[in-house]
Amino acid sequence: MARTEEPGVALTVNGRPVRIAGDPDRPLLDVLREDLGLKATRFGCGQGTCGACTVVVDGEAGLSCDLPLGELEGARIETAEGLLSDPPHPLLDAFLARQAGQCGYCLPGILMAAKALLETEPAADRRRIAEALDANLCRCGAHHRILDAVEQAAREMAGAT
Numbered sequence: 001m002a003r004t005e006e007p008g009v010a011l012t013v014n015g016r017p018v019r020i021a022g023d024p025d026r027p028l029l030d031v032l033r034e035d036l037g038l039k040a041t042r043f044g045c046g047q048g049t050c051g052a053c054t055v056v057v058d059g060e061a062g063l064s065c066d067l068p069l070g071e072l073e074g075a076r077i078e079t080a081e082g083l084l085s086d087p088p089h090p091l092l093d094a095f096l097a098r099q100a101g102q103c104g105y106c107l108p109g110i111l112m113a114a115k116a117l118l119e120t121e122p123a124a125d126r127r128r129i130a131e132a133l134d135a136n137l138c139r140c141g142a143h144h145r146i147l148d149a150v151e152q153a154a155r156e157m158a159g160a161t
């Protein structure tokens with residue numbers, strides 16, 4: 001007898017395999033927050049223009065409000081919760097040390113955009129960091145401290161290799 005294929009879309013989220021059934025047009029942001037309880041990823045504009053919902057998809061920064069579930073079969077998704085690994089990602093310490101946020105609403109998206117950058121460009125300088133974070137808005141105006149923190153994490157990560 002032919003094997004029935006399991007319904008839904010198979011993803012890996014922060015290293016954990018999951019299968020999500022339902023409307024393939026649902027944005028990944030909804031799936032993360034509502035189905036998987038991963039609330040760190042923020043809803044900002046919902047229209048792909050603020051960066052609050054940024055996650056890492058197959059190693060690259062992506063806007064989860066603008067990524068339909070149906071296009072993500074087999075994707076490897078990382079969210080800010082994944083930075084709390086053991087040991088925690090150096091970005092977390094650097095953001096705390098530099099007091100890089102005020103309200104913190106933008107930070108999960110910024111952390112994930114920065115993580116994607118430093119994985120592909122570990123020696124990224126301030127100009128490259130600013131370019132990579134250009135699409136992530138911070139209404140509190142904490143940009144300078146955010147850039148300081150990402151630079152600090154990059155230096156620490158370079159020293160650790």
Ligand code: FES
Nearest residue numbers: 044045046051065
């Ligand atoms: S909530 Fe996705 S870009 Fe604003």
Ligand code: FES
Nearest residue numbers: 102106138139140
């Ligand atoms: S710290 Fe408040 S929006 Fe960035």
